[in-house]
Amino acid sequence: MLKLGIPSFFLFILILQIKGDDFKEEIFIKPLPPSHLYVNFHFITLVNGEESFEHSHLAPRSLGEIMSRYQVEELHLTLTEGQWKHKQWGYPVLDAAPGAELYAWFSPEVIDVDAHWKKLSSTLSGLFCASLNFIENFNTITPKMSLWPTGAQKLKQNYTSQLRYASLPREIVCTENLTPWKKLLPCESSHGFSSLLNSRMIHNTNYHSIGVHVRRTCVDNNCLDTNLEIKQTVALVYDFKIINSMDWSFRKLFGQGLPGACPLSSSSKIYIDTTSNSTYRFKLSPEPNNIVLSQRGGSETELAVYNITNSVMMNIVAKYETKDKIFVNIPPPLTFTQYVLGYGKEFGGIVTELTNNYWAPIDVVLLENAPWWLPIQLSSLRINGEAESKLIMSQYYSPGKSRQKPYHLELLLRLPPKSTTTLTIDFEFVFLKWQEYPPDANHGFYIGSALISANLPTAKNYTSLPIHGNTFDSVINASKPWYPMIFRTNGAMVSLPTPDFSMPYNVICLACTVVALAFGPLNNICTKELVLKAAGTPLSLRQKIFNIFKKKKD
C-alpha cells in the first residue's frame, strides 16, 4: 500500500467505497502484416448489485435508464463502417456486421417483446444519433441457434423467444455517433484512453467499429450475485498506406500522444501483440513494463504490456527493421465469403462459401437473413450442388411475409476438414411500392451479412476474450476445449427493378389530356346541332366583334 502514491490511494478507496463500481480501460494493438494495424479499445464498467441503475456512479445513467425501462437483460449494439477481412487479418476481438447491428435479450417477464424492442431501438436511435428507428418488424428476426447470451443467466429458461436481432447494412457511421458514445464513458474524452479517439483520425481508417455491449457477469465462481458489465469497444484497422509508413506511433495513429490514464480507472493497460515480431521485426519504444507469453489452444502469443498509471504524456512508437519482405499469409481455420448470383431483374441467388482449413471437422451455424423483398425459397437450397446434403445436421426456416417479416434460414452444418462448402439459395426480385424505395434507389439495396457462429477447435488467430473474462488479461493462457465466435460475412448488394419516379405524374397528365381530347368532340356531337344559316340575316353583336378581328387579320 505504501508504494501507491497518496492520490491514487485515495482514488482506490473512493472507487471501492462509494459504489463498488469499477472502471477499466485497455488498448489491444495487433499488427496485421504486411499492411495493416488493428487497434482495439476496451472500456469496461462493472456495476455492482442488481438495481443500481437509478443511482449510478461510474456507469452511464442514460444507458441504465434504457436498460431498466425496457427490461433488457443483455444488449449488443455495434456501428461499423468497412468490412473486416477475415482471410487476411485473422479474427477480430468482436466481429461486427457492416452498418448498424443491434440485438438484445429481454427479461423473461416481458410479454410483448416486439413492443419493447421497437421502443428500445427508437430510444437507442436517439441516444446514438443512428437510424436505428428504422428497425421494424419486417427487418427483425429471432435467431434460434446462432446467438446465445454471453452473460450470466438463470438456468432452464427459454432465451430465444426473448431475443431480437436486426441489422441495418445501409447505415453510415460517422462522428455524430462517436460523440454520444464517448459521453457514456465516465472520463468522457477529456482524460485517459478515450482522449485518443479523435474523430478526424479514427474515421480515416479502413475499418472502424464502435460498440456497446451490456451483460450480466458473475461476481465469483458460485455465481450467486451478478455484476452488470458495460463494455464499450472501438475497433480500428489502420492501413499503412494511409498513414504513409509502416512505422506507427500514437501520434501518427491518433494525432496526439496518450495523456495518461483516466483518473477513475482502476487499471489502464495497453497490450501490443508482438507475435509477428519474429517475422516482421519491430522495436517498441518506450520499453514495455513487461512481456507476457500466452499459450492458448496450441498457439503462442507474445504480448507487450504497458501499465499506465501516471498522467504524463507518452507516445508509443513501433519502428520496423525490415521493410520489404514478402509475407506469406496463412489463413485462419475458418474463412467464408458471400456474393450474389444472377443477371437481369427477375431471379438471383445468394452464395455463401465456407472454407474449413483445419484438419478436423468444424460445426457452424449459418444464419441467412433476407429481407421480405428478396424472397428466398428453401426448395432452391443447394449445398455443394446437392439438394439433400449429409452436411446439414439441423435446419430452421421461417418464410417471410410481404412487408411484415423477413426470410430467415438457419442451418447447423458440419464442415468437413480441408474443404470448401458452397451454399446457394435462389431468390426472386420483387416490385416495391413507389413509397418503399429509399432515397437514391438506383444505388442498390443492401443484403445484411450472414451470421456464422462457430465453435473453433483451435485458437489460431483467435483474439476474443473467454466468455467469463472482463478484461484483456483473461486471454492469457486461456485454453479451452473450443473457442466460440460469431462471425459476420461481408454484405452484398442487389439492384431491384427501379421505376422512373416521375412516371406516375407523367401518366396522369397524359391520361388527362387524352380524356379531355376525347370528351370534347363526344360532348359536341351528342349535344350540339349544326344549323344552316340563311345568307343576309342581320349580325348579332358577337358576330360583329368577331368580324372586326377577321378583317384585321386579312
Next chain:
Amino acid sequence: MQEANRMWASASFVGVLIIIGLPLWWKTTEVYRVALPYDKINAFETDSHYISTELTVLANDDETAQEVARQIEKAFQESDVIKLKITKKIIPNKLQHLLDSVADEQEALEDVGAAFNIKKHNTFYVVQRKPLYQDVWVGTERVAFFRDIKACSTIVKVLEKWIYQPSVLIGARSEIADAARQVRFPSGPGYHVVLSVVHPRPQELKVNFNARDAIEDYIGSFVDELTELHNFTLKSQWLHLLDFDFEATEVPGGRVAGAERLPLLLTRLEERAATHVSERPTLNLALYVVPCRLAPLALQRYDKEIPPPVQAFMSPKWGGVVFGNPTPEECEKQVYTPPVNLIMGTFLSQLRKLLGITDKEAQAGARLEALRRAAPRAWERDALLRLRALQQLASAETSLRSLAKLLGEISNIVINDEVGASINLAVESIHRATEHMEKADLLEAHRYSQRAFLAAETAFMEPSLLALLYFPDDQKYAIYIPLFLPIMFPVVLSLKNLLLWFRGKPVHKEKTD
C-alpha cells in the same frame, strides 16, 4: 324529337359529371375528421373557473365568530377565483378549556385535531386561542389560531398571503405566466428528480457523499407527501471530470464566480446529465464540488455581511445548483465530506419553489411556525392542489381552443378516431373537474383536471395530425386542372340550354325577320 335527344344527352352528361361525379370526388378527397364538440370547446371560459373551499371559524363566543367570519367574507367577496364557504361555530367548553390551558401551540393543535377533522383536504380552521403571544399563529396543519377579535385584519392578511393566495391562483388561470408560474415546473403526471454530484477533479479530492442515501432520505420524505399530485422517481448520478471555467475573481477570503458564466455551467451540466433519455420532465439538482484551487467559491461579493453557509443558485423550470466548498483542512487531507444537512436543505427549498410552493412573506403580528421536517405543510399541499387543478384546467382549455382554431384555419389536418376520443375525454374531464371544483371536492377536481390536461396534450401533440399537412395544394391542381377544365367547361355551359328546355321555353330564339 332530335332536340329532345340532344337535351337528354346533355342532361346525362350533367348527371354523371355533376350530380354523381362531384359529390364522389368530394367524398373521396375529404380529409378524415371525427366530429368534434366545437360548440363546447368554444364555450370554454377559462377566466370563470373558481374553486370552492371550506373555512370554519371557531371562536369562544358568538360575537367574535360573527365578526371574524364577516371580515373574512368581506375580504374574499371580490375574488372570483376562490369562493369560501364559511361556517361559524362556538368552541365546545371542554375544548375551550383545553385550548386555554395548554402552553404549547403544537399541543393545542392536537386538541383541535381530536375534536375536528383537520385531515380533510380543502378545509381550514380559524380557531380562537386566548393565551397566544401574537395575533395569529399558523402551523403545519390546516389550523390557524387567533387571539381575539382584534386580530381580524391579521387573519384576513394571513389567509390572503399565505393560505389561499388568490393572486397566484389567478396567475395559474390566466394565459400570461405570473412570477410564480415562471419558476415552477409545468404540470405533468410525474417527474424525475436527479441529483448529480459533479466532481471535476476526482484525482485530487475524495468526496465522502452517498448520493443515493441523501436523495432517498431527504427528497424522498418530501415527495412522498406529494404523491397525490405527481409521481416522483428519485435518481442520482456522479459526473466526473466536468471542468468548468468560472472566470473567478480573487476577493479577500476566497473567490467570486463570474455571474455571467453561471448559465454556461447549466449548459455544461445539461450536456452530461442525460436528461433526454427519460420520457418525463427532470428536476435537476446538482452538487458542484468546487476544486480545491478555487475553494471557497462564492456567487457574489459579500463586503460587510457574513457570507451564507451554502452557495447555491436556481434556474427556473430546470433545477438548482449547490456549490460544495471544501475547507482548506479538507483540501489538505484530500477528503471532503459535504455537509449533507445543509446541502439537502438547500435543495429542498429549491425544490419547493420549483414544484410551486411559494415563499411566505412575513406578516406583522402573525407567526408562521418554521418547518421541522422535510414534508410540506398540509395547507401548502391544499394550495398546490388548487393551483395545479386550475392550471391544468386552463392549459387543457387553451390547448383545445388552439386546436379547434387550427382545424378551422388549416383544412389538411387529420383527426383520427384516437385523437377524437382524447379530445372528447378532455372536454368531458374539464366539465367534471369544474363541477368538482365548485363542490370543493379538491382531490377529485385535481384528478379530473390532470386527466383533461393529459388528454388535451396528447391530442394536440399527436403526430398523426400532421400526416397530410405538407401535401401542397398546387400539386392537387396540377392534376385536377388538365382533367376537369376541358371537361367541365362544355358541361357547365350546357346547363343554360338544359334549364331553358326543361321549362318549356325555346332553346334557340327563332330568328324571324
